[in-house]
Amino acid sequence: MTWIGNNLDVIGGHLLSHLWLSIVPTVLGFVLALPVGWICNRVPLVRGTVLSLASILYTIPSLAFFLILPSIIGTGFLDPLNIVIALTIFAVAVMARFATDGFASVSPQVLDAARASGYGRLGLALRVELPLAGPVLLAGLRVVSVSSVSLVSVGALIGVGNLGRLFTEGFQTENNAEIIAGIVLVVALALVLDALLVLGGRLVMPWSSGARRARGGAA
Numbered sequence: 001m002t003w004i005g006n007n008l009d010v011i012g013g014h015l016l017s018h019l020w021l022s023i024v025p026t027v028l029g030f031v032l033a034l035p036v037g038w039i040c041n042r043v044p045l046v047r048g049t050v051l052s053l054a055s056i057l058y059t060i061p062s063l064a065f066f067l068i069l070p071s072i073i074g075t076g077f078l079d080p081l082n083i084v085i086a087l088t089i090f091a092v093a094v095m096a097r098f099a100t101d102g103f104a105s106v107s108p109q110v111l112d113a114a115r116a117s118g119y120g121r122l123g124l125a126l127r128v129e130l131p132l133a134g135p136v137l138l139a140g141l142r143v144v145s146v147s148s149v150s151l152v153s154v155g156a157l158i159g160v161g162n163l164g165r166l167f168t169e170g171f172q173t174e175n176n177a178e179i180i181a182g183i184v185l186v187v188a189l190a191l192v193l194d195a196l197l198v199l200g201g202r203l204v205m206p207w208s209s210g211a212r213r214a215r216g217g218a219a
Contacts, residue, residue: 003177011166015185018162021083021155022148022193028084029091029148030141036092037099038125047100054093062086062154083155090151091144098140102133131205138201142194149190153182163189 004011040047065086070077073085106129114128130137156164166182169175 003175004181007178011181011185014161014163014165015189017080017160018149018152018164018186018189021080021087021152021160021162022145022189024084025087025091026141026145026148028088029095029144030137032088033092033095033099033140034130034137036096037101038103038129040096040100041103051097051100054096058090058093062090062151063157065089066155066158066160078159080155080160082158083152083160087148087151091148094144094147095140098136098143099133102136102140103129105136106132134201134205138197138205142197145193145197146190149186149193153186 036050040050066082069075069082069086070079073082075081110132111124111128114124119128152162153164153167156162156168163182163186166178166185170178170182
């Protein structure tokens, strides 16, 4: 493991690059998917078309997406923006279904009561539907986060700096320590981000944790 000790600066640089390339698409995908899911829940005719399109988009191989984006949006071949845009699209494709299901999980009786209390459409969406859909949205966000961390590694194949470079360079030089370091750090990064999301969910949605404990006690 001497290589790891001698290359901490290189590993740290790849880790930071991997981190922001994972977080930015995850956040953007979440924000963009919320209105998409809300509309899909409200308009059944739109739901089928949008979710089918999202499923098709997610089946596109990530490497192929990274390769064709520069010619579509006019970026450089090694521009990290290609990774961000591609993974944002993948994030929206995954998150749109979770958002739709989350808004659909809100009880119609609760919505009727909120309307009777004077909530308008915007207030209903932001102050009633969004909080109650929170647990499902969090589940989707966790899936997107882990998926993004994994897919960023593929960007190393086209020369974008991230932890995936430890795989490709380690393979080329037959350096097992470099490969192992890459694998451990990618898994660790995914676990840390997931744990932070779980913690954030408990802080933002304490009622959700209470409900789970209540169900567990009743069982």
